[in-house]
Amino acid sequence: MVKDLLFPKENEEVLLARTKILGYTHIILCYPGLEKNRDISYPGIKVTFAVTGTSKIAVSRLIEAKHDLRTQLEQSKQLLVVAPNFSHQDPFHSRATGFNQVLCKIMEKHKHTLVIFISDLLADQGKYLGRVQQHFRLAKKFKFEILLATGASSEYGLKSAYDLSSLYRLLQKS
DSSP: OOEEEEOOSSOHHHHHHHHHHHTOSEEEEEESOOSSOOOOOBTTBEEEEEEESOOSSOOEEEEEOOTTHHHHHHHOSSEEEEOOOOOSOOOTTSOOOSOOHHHHHHHHHHTOEEEEEHHHHHHSHHHHHHHHHHHHHHHHHHTOEEEEEOOOSSGGGOOOHHHHHHHHHHHHHO
């Protein structure tokens, strides 16, 4: 199942039509606040919802990895955690990815998903690519899910599902 995480701006129909053409089968629409379930469906695509911040309905929450990440991971279920993109210098012989074995075990236990945006990967290819490879090694070892997402808000920011799945397979083998 090929997934993508999108941030629509009242253009859900256009985005869903384009994702169908690009080959996606599951789309997660993320909104800043969601007070009630939206009635959005598209033939051939499973549509689910996520929210940034808090919500009165039971949907996945998208959070950024910050310093209090451990408490957020332990207190919640079904989180989509945005991979941290630290700008500080790495130690001499290792990568500072922002995750350790404790956080990975919590992510596995509560079935959280780590979200890596392609735009971050394209912007800073060198260091960030090494960190993403480290995330994939940790995900393989601790068995939590990683979602490569475009994070597009318009149809022009979307990438082909084939491209994302190929990149995912390539990073999984590294």
